[in-house]
């Protein structure tokens with residue numbers, strides 16, 4: 098990891114740059130694939146699946162038999178772990194339900210707001226280098242609580258045209274309607290336009306690599322809503338001498354192992370802590386099965402020494418990390434001053450992995466600095482708010498003249514007339 102001592106504020110922008118490619122780097126490829134899938138449907142999906150996933154599939158739809166077989170292949174112990182995680186995610190997301198907002202803004206003018214589920218949604222479940230079945234819990238569980246009717250899932254097949262059994266088991270457990278063996282840009286395009294077999298949806302959810310993330314962003318040009326840009330995983334840890342260096346190193350590596358384009362950052366006012374963690378990272382990385390991936394990500398990663406807690410907080414808010422671990426004595430200061438972050442993990446005994454799997458919070462979070470303007474996925478992501486109003490005779494008498502005057506001032510006589518005609522009727 099590159100160590101940077103007391104960086105100047107003018108250099109923050111380049112210091113805090115992500116290693117990912119930009120939308121413009123990938124957009125041309127994404128646009129080409131979108132155009133082909135829009136015009137050629139399944140046959141183009143098949144071609145791109147062969148090109149990127151190295152398998153030629155007759156059918157993308159996972160069958161009932163495949164789902165049943167998958168359940169037998171998942172160990173009982175893992176099923177119980179999934180059940181525990183599912184329970185916590187259910188509890189935390191069900192608690193996010195809100196009451197209807199109901200108000201009389203003036204006598205006889207009642208306004209209220211209610212939420213309704215988005216009826217047709219698509220979930221992208223990453224499967225390029227690891228089968229992220231935990232992401233199904235993060236998306237399908239709140240979707241069900243919200244009341245989404247049709248839940249389509251796409252995930253890349255392996256070279257034998259198979260999907261990891263735990264993905265199929267979890268999808269079935271969570272009430273996913275249809276599962277398709279399609280990944281990457283072709284999956285997002287399929288759910289955007291619909292093909293002979295893949296239904297189009299109203300909103301696409303889920304993380305993925307850079308191609309998936311840019312494809313989701315492009316889908317919005319075609320009227321599809323997306324959850325958030327949730328690309329390559331990242332983690333920023335702020336720690337002081339109260340932190341356990343081996344714990345901090347293990348957290349940094351937990352996100353570094355996601356992909357070569359992941360980034361992890363350690364910020365501290367203690368050089369001693371930075372050095373101890375760097376040594377620990379070097380040691381722990383050797384034993385990782387995904388060492389090669391983690392090592393690449395560590396090349397993109399940084400140890401940053403700052404002078405004060407205030408400087409640390411400013412730098413962290415400027416970065417807007419997806420995951421943010423606060424492991425310092427003065428934790429309240431950091432928590433109170435957190436403005437931009439996807440999800441925050443506090444203290445020596447809160448590994449980031451807890452949020453990835455089982456604490457109950459959602460792991461689909463904004464990356465690449467998007468925590469400045471986006472929230473992570475939550476119950477509201479699966480719903481729309483609809484406003485209602487009902488005006489009585491008393492109400493229209495009270496509000497009518499203001500509407501008439503405003504409509505007249507905008508030069509919109511038909512708007513004014515819709516009120517005038519009613520007021521006359523009441524005289």
Ligand SMILES: NC(=O)c1ccc[n+]([C@@H]2O[C@H](COP(=O)([O-])OP(=O)(O)OC[C@H]3O[C@@H](n4cnc5c(N)ncnc54)[C@H](O)[C@@H]3O)[C@@H](O)[C@H]2O)c1
Nearest residue numbers: 149223224225226253280281304305306329330355461462
């Ligand atoms: N931000 C979050 O909330 C969050 C959560 C979980 C995972 N993630 C991230 O998800 C990502 C998962 O990535 P992954 O690659 O393992 O799986 P993936 O399923 O996202 O992507 C695999 C697909 O990418 C496509 N692809 C690969 N190379 C391509 C190329 N050169 N051109 C076009 N398409 C190509 C293929 O179609 C393949 O099926 C990781 O970066 C991880 O950090 C993020």
Ligand SMILES: N[C@H](CO)Cc1c[nH]c[nH+]1
Nearest residue numbers: 229231232330331453460
């Ligand atoms: N850390 C990822 C979100 O960036 C989520 C995940 C799934 N499995 C393991 N981790």
Ligand SMILES: [Zn+2]
Nearest residue numbers: 330351352453
């Ligand atoms: Zn993770």
